[in-house]
Amino acid sequence: MTSAKRIIVALDFASEAQAVSLVERLDPTRCRLKVGKELFTRCGPAFVEALQLRGFDVFLDLKFHDIPNTVAGACAAAADLGVWMVNLHISGGAGMIQAARTRLDAMSSRPLLIGVTLLTSLSREDLIAVGCPGEPGERVVQLAALGHAAGLDGVVCSPLEAAAVRAAQGPDFRLVTPGVRPAGTSLGDQVRVMTPRDALAAGADDLVIGRPITAAKDPLAALQAIEDSLVD
Ligand code: C5P
8 A cells, every 4th residue: 555645634723823833844745735714714825825835735625515607716716726626515516516627627727626425524313404314325425426427536525435435436536535543543523433544445545634643742753653554
């Protein structure tokens, strides 16, 4: 198993200074970075550009969900920013995904377009309450199929659903999995987790890992230990 850039470090920080103090210690040849809604809303596109100037691939995790024209425009803006990966909610529908993909395909270079299946924070009861009865795992597989047919390069899913999505969508569909915890580390608020090695074995391509690295006393050592755990 290879560990080359399989890890995306989630920069879940409330300030640019906190994020930079970690980023300064990370190596862009060994990991990628995820910028989510909190950091992006505080620091904006300039911060993403600064990360890219340091050589990092950036996953812009803004989970777009709006009418097709708006999402297509937002994806085009992400492409202009030069990000490596961008995402949207598959529940926005096939038309929204197709519009985003069509707009990106018209650009000279484009980010990977990834769909969020189900938020792992939603319980079966939450899903019933918003009109989506059934098994969450089956719904993830169904949403991944819809997203793939509409033009996604891959999906975000729990590592526990990775094997089923991989089996249904084949080897060329990218699976991005949060909910990853090295053996012996704190779960935090994650409930259904897998170790990095098990997540890759289940079919994950990219491992989104936040606190096991960002909250470690020595983040570089934590990253190194995760990489070591992936190598045969
Ligand atoms: O700190 P931790 O490793 O739990 O961080 C996981 C990252 O993945 C966070 O940025 C979180 O928002 C994100 N995420 C998640 N579950 C999802 C989708 C995204 O944990 N279903």
